[in-house]
Amino acid sequence: MMPKTNPEKPILRVFAGDVVSPSPVWMMRQAGRYLPEYKAVRAKTSSFLEFCYTPDAAVEVTLQPLRRFGFDASIVFADILVIPDALGQKVAFKEGEGPVLDPIRDLEGLKKLNADGVITHLAPIFETLKRLSAEIPKTTGLIGFAGSPWTVAVYMVEGRGRTDCERARAWAYRAPDEFQMLMDILVDATSRYLIEQVKSGAEILQLFDSWAGVLSVDQFRKLVIKPTRRIVEIVKAACPTVPIIGFPRQCGVMIPEFVRETGVDGVSLDHGVPLDWAFREIPETCVLQGNLDNRLLVVGGDALDRGVDDILLKSKGRRFIFNLGHGIVPETPPDHVQQVIDRIRGK
Numbered sequence: 355m356m357p358k359t360n361p362e363k364p365i366l367r368v369f370a371g372d373v374v375s376p377s378p379v380w381m382m383r384q385a386g387r388y389l390p391e392y393k394a395v396r397a398k399t400s401s402f403l404e405f406c407y408t409p410d411a412a413v414e415v416t417l418q419p420l421r422r423f424g425f426d427a428s429i430v431f432a433d434i435l436v437i438p439d440a441l442g443q444k445v446a447f448k449e450g451e452g453p454v455l456d457p458i459r460d461l462e463g464l465k466k467l468n469a470d471g472v473i474t475h476l477a478p479i480f481e482t483l484k485r486l487s488a489e490i491p492k493t494t495g496l497i498g499f500a501g502s503p504w505t506v507a508v509y510m511v512e513g514r515g516r517t518d519c520e521r522a523r524a525w526a527y528r529a530p531d532e533f534q535m536l537m538d539i540l541v542d543a544t545s546r547y548l549i550e551q552v553k554s555g556a557e558i559l560q561l562f563d564s565w566a567g568v569l570s571v572d573q574f575r576k577l578v579i580k581p582t583r584r585i586v587e588i589v590k591a592a593c594p595t596v597p598i599i600g601f602p603r604q605c606g607v608m609i610p611e612f613v614r615e616t617g618v619d620g621v622s623l624d625h626g627v628p629l630d631w632a633f634r635e636i637p638e639t640c641v642l643q644g645n646l647d648n649r650l651l652v653v654g655g656d657a658l659d660r661g662v663d664d665i666l667l668k669s670k671g672r673r674f675i676f677n678l679g680h681g682i683v684p685e686t687p688p689d690h691v692q693q694v695i696d697r698i699r700g701k
């Protein structure tokens with residue numbers, strides 16, 4: 355169990371072992387295009403990565419949802435694809451299309467990756483974290499994050515999002531040693547990146563494994579559980595008290611094994627996971643986070659209230675962090691976010 359680091363922050367109290375009521379709340383992608391004030395700042399920079407590497411802009415858009423909604427945690431504004439960028443792969447974000455990368459599909463491509471400059475390249479993100487830890491309210495937790503090796507590898511190999519990951523899955527079967535090289539590079543770069551985030555002020559870390567659900571059981575153990583466990587070990591060796599949240603999206607019945615084998619302190623659940631089942635199957639030492647359907651947040655009204663109430667009922671008396679099952683989508687009306695916060699806090 356974690357030491358009681360900062361009793362003023364409800365989210366850290368949950369990790370320290372307390373049942374906190376009402377549960378702390380934050381939302382994945384709480385900064386972003388659903389907020390007009392985000393679009394206004396974003397419009398000033400053409401390249402999305404450059405935007406992530408500009409501390410003035412990144413601090414501002416991280417703070418925007420806190421000002422509006424008073425979330426219990428703030429997540430540093432960056433992206434999971436800064437790691438391939440820092441390794442020397444070409445990464446671009448195209449309007450309406452999302453990320454586009456120069457794909458890596460063979461040993462030649464792997465050999466071009468260079469991990470030496472990762473920390474220097476990502477220095478602006480550490481600067482953003484330092485400023486945020488001075489600027490956020492004293493009751494708000496500061497979350498740092500990275501993509502998990504498998505999910506980042508999917509983008510590196512496929513060259514884009516919205517995929518069924520066929521090339522990455524085939525490569526991992528066809529040439530497991532080569533694919534392992536890629537995973538090793540990512541475990542090393544991601545661990546160093548996360549440790550530096552903690553040194554810069556991150557109080558909690560989240561690992562996003564958005565594509566974990568496409569793997570067979572054997573490959574899930576090899577490409578999700580093992581690398582996650584390595585990262586947890588390396589980060590904990592340097593930063594023993596920082597809570598780490600895993601997010602193995604769409605992994606259903608594999609989630610208890612994921613928690614047991616990786617040593618994460620918390621697990622973020624997608625909306626397909628029955629919360630009562632998760633509370634039964636996952637040891638109480640692991641904090642659960644989740645898992646409102648992000649579509650309900652678009653719909654609003656009574657349906658949204660019922661969705662929130664169901665989660666509140668099932669998580670009553672437990673160590674829990676209220677969140678979505680996946681990130682806020684751009685078409686979400688900001689008022690619906692406020693509706694959820696008010697309902698949780700009984701206003």
Ligand code: 1CP
Nearest residue numbers: 382383384385386429431432433434452515516562564681
């Ligand atoms: O136009 C814009 O402004 C770009 C939209 C955008 C934003 C706001 C992208 C492009 N990334 C982000 C920020 C971001 N991404 C954050 C910090 C903001 C916050 O949470 O408040 C975080 C935590 C992420 C994480 C991320 N990026 C994930 C994991 C979570 C998830 O959604 O599954 C993934 C898969 C990405 C890749 C990515 N970056 C951007 C897009 C549109 C995507 C998804 C592409 C796809 O469809 O596969």
